[in-house]
Amino acid sequence: MCYYTNWSGYRQGEGRFSINDIDPNLCTHIIYSFARIQGNGLATTEPNDPEMYKQMMALKQKNPDLKVMLAVGGWNHPAAPFTQMVSTEQSRAEFAENSYNFLKQYGFDGLDLDWEYPADRGSPPEDRHRFTQLVEQLSTKYKPQGLLLSAATPAPAAKYDSCYEPEVCQHLDFVNMMTYDYSGPWERFAGHNSPLTAQKQSVQNMLQKPACTPDKLNLGMGAYGRTQQLVDPSQHAIGSPSTGGGPAGQYTGESGFLSYYEVCQKIKEGWVREWSNEHQVPYAHSGSGWVGYDDTESIAAKVKYVFQFN
Incomplete structure (x- = not known):
C-alpha cells in the first residue's frame, strides 16, 4: 500500500x-x-x-x-x-x-x-x-x-x-x-525517524485492540529521513545532543527533512553511513550534519518482522 x-x-x-x-x-x-x-x-x-x-x-x-x-x-x-x-x-x-x-x-x-x-x-x-x-x-x-x-x-x-x-x-x-516521525527536528537530540524497536511497540499496542488483527495493520515505512544539527560532531550516535533540524534538501525544500534520494546523494558526497544494531536502522553524518533514515537493509529487517505474523 x-x-x-x-x-x-x-x-x-x-x-x-x-x-x-x-x-x-x-x-x-x-x-x-x-x-x-x-x-x-x-x-x-x-x-x-x-x-x-x-x-x-x-x-x-x-x-x-x-x-x-x-x-x-x-x-x-x-x-x-x-x-x-x-x-x-x-x-x-x-x-x-x-x-x-x-x-x-x-x-x-x-x-x-x-x-x-x-x-x-x-x-x-x-x-x-x-x-x-x-x-x-x-x-x-x-x-x-x-x-x-x-x-x-x-x-x-x-x-x-x-x-x-x-x-x-x-x-x-x-x-x-x-510508524515514522518518532523523532525529528522538534527535539534536541539525534533521534531516529523510524527505529524498528519503537515500531514493534506500536504494533503490540494495536494487536491488543478488538479486531485489530495483523491482516488489517499496515506498518508505515517512510522513504525519507529526519535531520539534525549535532552539538558536537564527534558525538554522532543515536541520542547525541543536537540543536535542531538540518538545512532543507535540494529538492524537497523542507528543513529537518531529506528524501531517500537526497540522503543517497549526501552519502555519495562523503557522509558516513553507520548502522544501529539495537534499532536495526542506518544513520549518516558529516560534521554537524546528521540524518536518521531507512534504506534497503532496514526495510528488509522490517519486512522480516512483518512476515512473522503471516
Whole structure:
C-alpha cells in the first residue's frame, strides 16, 4: 500500500515525481493524497487534481488488480472542518453519502481517513467517540458497494489511545500505522525517524485492540529521513545532543527533512553511513550534519518482522 502526494509533481529537476513515474505493479493499493473536507463532503486541494485522478485511474489499464484510494486530511488540514462534519448523526450521514458519490464520480476504490487527529490538535475530546461513529456509518455505506475504508493513525501508544476508541478497527478494512516521525527536528537530540524497536511497540499496542488483527495493520515505512544539527560532531550516535533540524534538501525544500534520494546523494558526497544494531536502522553524518533514515537493509529487517505474523 503506497501513498502518492499530489505536491511531488511540483518538485524541480530530478526530484520531480509524477504519476507517470509510478510503476503500477509495485503496489497493490495506491492512496492519492490529499483531498479536504468541505462542508459535509470531499473537495480537491489542487486545481489539477481531477486531471491527476484520471491519470491515476489509467494505471489500472496496466494493472487491472490495482486499487486506488483517496486520502482526506493530512498534517496541515485544520481540525475544524472534521469537527463540524462529525458533530451530528445527520452531518455524518451526509458525509457518508457525499463522499460515496465523490469516490464513485472519479473512480476511487475507497477512502483513507487521515485526520490528524481526533480529540487532539484543536479537536475537542468528544471527537474521539464521534470518529468511531463516523467510521461505523461510512462502513455501513461503503461495504455493500465494495468500497474500502482505512484510517492513518499515529504510532505512539499513548497518542493512539487518547485519540481513538478501542473498537475502531472493527469498522475498517485497514489501519495505516504512521510508524515514522518518532523523532525529528522538534527535539534536541539525534533521534531516529523510524527505529524498528519503537515500531514493534506500536504494533503490540494495536494487536491488543478488538479486531485489530495483523491482516488489517499496515506498518508505515517512510522513504525519507529526519535531520539534525549535532552539538558536537564527534558525538554522532543515536541520542547525541543536537540543536535542531538540518538545512532543507535540494529538492524537497523542507528543513529537518531529506528524501531517500537526497540522503543517497549526501552519502555519495562523503557522509558516513553507520548502522544501529539495537534499532536495526542506518544513520549518516558529516560534521554537524546528521540524518536518521531507512534504506534497503532496514526495510528488509522490517519486512522480516512483518512476515512473522503471516
